[in-house]
Amino acid sequence: MKILITGGAGFIGSHVVRLFVKKYPDYQIYNLDALTYAGNLENLKDIEKEPNYAFIKVDITDEHAISELFKTYKFDNVIHLAAESHVDRSITDPLSFVKTNVIGTLNLLNAFKELWKGDFEGKRFYHISTDEVYGTLGETGLFTETTSYDPNSPYSASKASSDHFVRAYGETYGLPFVISNCSNNYGQNQFPEKLIPLFINNIINKTPLPVYGDGNYTRDWLYVVDHAIAIDLVFHKGKNAETYNIGGFNEWKNIDLVKELCKQMDAKLGNPEGTSEQLITFVKDRPGHDLRYAIDASKINKELGWSPSVTFQEGLKITIDWYLSNANWLKSVTSGAYQNYYEKQYS
Ligand SMILES: Cc1cn([C@H]2C[C@H](O)[C@@H](COP(=O)(O)OP(=O)(O)O[C@H]3O[C@H](CO)[C@@H](O)[C@H](O)[C@H]3O)O2)c(=O)[nH]c1=O
Structure with a gap:
């Protein structure tokens, strides 16, 4: 085939x-x-x-x-x-x-x-x-x-x-x-313009974490x-x-997810608790920002027997570990394209 x-x-x-x-x-x-x-x-x-x-x-x-x-x-x-x-x-x-x-x-x-x-x-x-x-x-x-x-x-x-x-x-x-x-x-190899890898990269570089609006937007x-x-x-x-x-049956408000990410990054980097949270910066909202996405994945579950095999805590840990041990990948992909769209267009 x-x-x-x-x-x-x-x-x-x-x-x-x-x-x-x-x-x-x-x-x-x-x-x-x-x-x-x-x-x-x-x-x-x-x-x-x-x-x-x-x-x-x-x-x-x-x-x-x-x-x-x-x-x-x-x-x-x-x-x-x-x-x-x-x-x-x-x-x-x-x-x-x-x-x-x-x-x-x-x-x-x-x-x-x-x-x-x-x-x-x-x-x-x-x-x-x-x-x-x-x-x-x-x-x-x-x-x-x-x-x-x-x-x-x-x-x-x-x-x-x-x-x-x-x-x-x-x-x-x-x-x-x-x-x-x-x-x-989310996971390894995601381009650092999306929320999780962008914020991991910014935490590594100690640059602001631009949370759009009030951060009360929900994603699965x-x-x-x-x-x-x-x-x-x-x-x-x-x-x-x-x-x-x-879907992941795994809804998070952006601000809660970012705080969780900060906590895990601080633990990994050996930072005192609360260090990365200080980088959170509430910025102008994305125009037309959808409030909440949540998926009913029961059809694929019932018909094809699929359900997520990795918990969010495990997945986030794998992802953070991967970005921390692939600094060269991060550097090479961020050297060309501009990855932080907030700074470019909404500031
Ligand atoms: C990049 C960025 C994002 N955000 C917010 C916007 C969203 O509410 C949430 C996630 O943003 P993004 O990582 O850009 O992903 P989102 O807009 O939800 O779209 C993603 O998820 C979609 C599936 O829902 C995919 O189809 C898209 O290709 C993918 O980009 O975080 C911030 O607050 N600050 C940021 O700097």
Whole structure:
């Protein structure tokens, strides 16, 4: 089986590529990535020489290149993770999100459709998406697979649009697909623009921790390897044309999470208690900031037997240890791209 995994050099993508390369030696895994600021082949150093792994540097916005690639390699299946993913960046540059997340997805769908021309036996297009397509929750309630789409940021609007296109290709052309919508991920190799790795990096460098608004925003956090395990299950056992919500049953208000992170970092760094908390700085809010995301993951639990295997305390510990022992990785990824979007745009 030939599987194209897009965005495989990125954070979640690299964990998915590693899992598939190691677990399925009979599959041929093609990792397609444009290697933008968030993609890094260092993330896959440990598996790059495996015989069932190949890397292809192509941007999914390049319609011609994508079409030629599908003709050459005849991929049986696609697991599509390539995306612009950072909400703050989408606020300053929405168009690049439409190009990659919407047009890029369309290019893949078209190439897949043209390659198999309706003979889709044993084929599947798996679109990896986000819980942000559902918009925001109040203090109570959970997103289920039937919650209406109501995206609020340019990022979530672009992901909602690509989800709709995938479903439309299923309805219109009979293209076999499955979609999953996941909550906030954290873990090793995440680019330090996202809350947890950004704040770990800032604590290491003793720079301010910019908490947006009053910090009373809630996210549901999932350890990235548990997401990769869920993707493996949905890919192999998920029903055609279905959606699966994936979440950690692990809601945290940002301010509480940041304080917990500070506590664990102080313990690790041998700082007196309370040292890192002094770096917390309440700053101007993110425009259109969604109050709360929370996922009802009971469908994937009941149908496919998935539930998170790593507790938040364990996952956070693994993550902190990884960043502390990979200072070179942190330095190299932060030397080029500007990672602290608060300072750049909202100050
Ligand atoms: C970077 C940053 C974030 N925040 C807040 C904003 C959010 O309420 C929360 C998490 O922010 P972020 O790490 O940017 O993640 P968020 O906007 O929730 O979106 C993430 O989670 C989504 C899934 O829910 C993914 O689809 C997105 O690709 C991913 O970026 O922390 C701060 O207060 N200060 C910051 O500097």
